[in-house]
Amino acid sequence: MKATGVFLLLSLALCCYQGNAETDGGAGKGTEAACGNYDLRQGCTKIFDPVCGTDNLLYSNECVLCLQNLQRNTNVRIKNRGLCQKPSPHSNSAQN
Template sequence: MKETCVVLLLCLAFCSYPGHADPDSADGTGTEAACGNYNLKKGCVRIFDPVCGTDNVLYNNECLLCVQNLQRNTNVRIKKRGMCQEPSPRSGFTEN
């Protein structure tokens, strides 16, 4: 029984692990943000879970990337989860 639970948990963890786009890929397509998971009209939670957009802007979380896409009528995708290596000046974040 214990082994079955461990295997199921490992399978669940493996299947739910988010994919990461290759930051050096030539096409720069990234991965689509899961905007359907958020009620964008109500706003986003204030949780810092940074994503780097394909526009090299650092977004505090995926929901905020979705809100920006909606407001600007753009389709910025997730280049990678975490900090941008060279964030755009528009992101307001600079590494010291």
């Protein structure tokens, strides 16, 4: 019962706070990580289930992304599950 109350309060806090915590590259892109599913105070598992963040950094799992968001006071979202895709060599070429 106590854990349910803590979960509900944490979920409410995340819902109210996330609007102000967008990073420059993450606004409106990707999907929100399900941080309420993890007890971030106890750390994350070392299970490798990679996610690519909207900051184009690879996180070993969703919990680690959530923990980094909490520590850095950011809101990096999940760009895709799995490894980050390298940009096409033509995507950054200057046009003359």
